[in-house]
Amino acid sequence: xxTASSVSRWVFFGLIALIVATxxxxxxxxxxxxxxxxxxxxxxxxxAGAVYEEAxxxxxxxxxxxxxxxxxxxxxxxxxxxLADVVRGVTxxxxxxxxxxxxxxxxxxxxxxxxxQRALSVHNTLVALGVKPEAIDLRKPExxxxxxxxxxxxxxxxxxxx
Numbered sequence: 638x639x640t641a642s643s644v645s646r647w648v649f650f651g652l653i654a655l656i657v658a659t660x661x662x663x664x665x666x667x668x669x670x671x672x673x674x675x676x677x678x679x680x681x682x683x684x685a686g687a688v689y690e691e692a693x694x695x696x697x698x699x700x701x702x703x704x705x706x707x708x709x710x711x712x713x714x715x716x717x718x719x720l721a722d723v724v725r726g727v728t729x730x731x732x733x734x735x736x737x738x739x740x741x742x743x744x745x746x747x748x749x750x751x752x753x754q755r756a757l758s759v760h761n762t763l764v765a766l767g768v769k770p771e772a773i774d775l776r777k778p779e780x781x782x783x784x785x786x787x788x789x790x791x792x793x794x795x796x797x798x799x
Contacts, residue, residue, distance in 0.1 A: 694719045701795040703759055704788060707742075710754040712762050720766060726797040727763075727772045734774045734798050735759055740790035752793075759793045774798070 692713035693704040701719050703712060723733050737756035739748035756775055764770055 696722075699796065703755070703793040703795075705755050705791045705793075707787075707791070708751065710751060710758045712758045716759075716762050717766060720763060720795065723763065723795055723797060724766050724768055727768050731797045731799060732772050732774055733763055733768060734776050734796050735763075735793060736776045736778045736796075737793045738778065738790055740787035742787055755791075755793045759795060763795075 691706050692709065692711050694713040694715050695702045695704070696719055699722070701723060703716070705711070727733055735756050737752035739752040742748075760770075760773055760775060763773055
């Protein structure tokens with residue numbers, strides 16, 4: 638009887654572990670991979686001279702790049718999926734570093750503030766995905782006016798750092 642009792646106890650604990658793992662998996666899936674914002678994340682380069690009136694997100698060599706419409710700080714659909722690797726990296730002890738850039742059109746002070754608001758939008762998206770604010774570094778690049786077309790310049794980049 639002792640053997641049957643031990644086996645029953647192990648089966649019971651195994652079932653509990655399976656249920657807990659399933660619940661955790663469902664929560665992670667819904668929060669990170671299957672949010673309403675999730676969409677396919679295209680990878681590539683924005684064509685020179687391109688003008689976009691909506692936000693885009695791209696992943697390029699491990700760097701998540703958010704491109705913004707003129708005068709806007711709205712984060713692109715598909716952001717949660719694009720940030721999934723960043724969220725995983727932070728849970729493994731790395732830090733997320735966010736850098737904002739702006740284009741050369743318009744008033745420099747307004748561009749600087751808009752660049753900051755865009756970086757904060759990405760920061761808030763990471764926090765909503767469960768990243769602790771202490772694990773996120775907001776970094777103002779030495780050169781905030783980016784090169785390339787205006788569409789390429791209006792961006793925020795997220796990288797993992799040790």
